[in-house]
Amino acid sequence: MLPLVLVLAFLLMPALEIYVIIQVGQAIGGWWTVLLLLAGAAVGAWIVRREGRRAWRALQDAFQRGAMTDRRLADAALVLAGGVLIAVPGFVTDVVGLLFVLPFTRPLVRRPLARFAERRMRAAEARGAMMFPPGTTDGGFGPAGPRGRSDADGGASVPRGPVVRGEVVHDDDRPSQD
Numbered sequence: 001m002l003p004l005v006l007v008l009a010f011l012l013m014p015a016l017e018i019y020v021i022i023q024v025g026q027a028i029g030g031w032w033t034v035l036l037l038l039a040g041a042a043v044g045a046w047i048v049r050r051e052g053r054r055a056w057r058a059l060q061d062a063f064q065r066g067a068m069t070d071r072r073l074a075d076a077a078l079v080l081a082g083g084v085l086i087a088v089p090g091f092v093t094d095v096v097g098l099l100f101v102l103p104f105t106r107p108l109v110r111r112p113l114a115r116f117a118e119r120r121m122r123a124a125e126a127r128g129a130m131m132f133p134p135g136t137t138d139g140g141f142g143p144a145g146p147r148g149r150s151d152a153d154g155g156a157s158v159p160r161g162p163v164v165r166g167e168v169v170h171d172d173d174r175p176s177q178d
Helices: 002-028 030-065 070-087 092-099 106-131
Strands: none
Touching: 002 030, 002 092, 030 070, 030 092, 070 092, 070 106, 092 106
């Protein structure tokens, strides 16, 4: 479902941007439209720079204190995504980018995106549980190969199935026969 939405977004977004630019150009004139697009990019770059610094400082502060919150990570990601959207020429992407960047609209975007990410993670966990049933901590693949298991002390892995005991003799250990 998500790949289809992304393909449609990448196909429809440029068409929507061109349509909106043409409509604005017909309403206020071509040069004013270009001027408005340039002004929007300049103001957007200034806002992204200011909010990006603020988000970066908050992330650094959280790392130093050892208390990383989901909100700070989400805010930094939204500022980054908003900056990219503002950098793309167009009115629609500028509006969406400003929603991501502005501190008073960011919580309105963060909450639905957090719920969406949570649903996606639950779906991925459910798919993973079907592929790798509970009880196989390494998902069936690990140092011992497919369906291997580790010793209780976390040491060497012992493969399942019949084990043939033996002794390893290295050529270096044999006495020379000169």
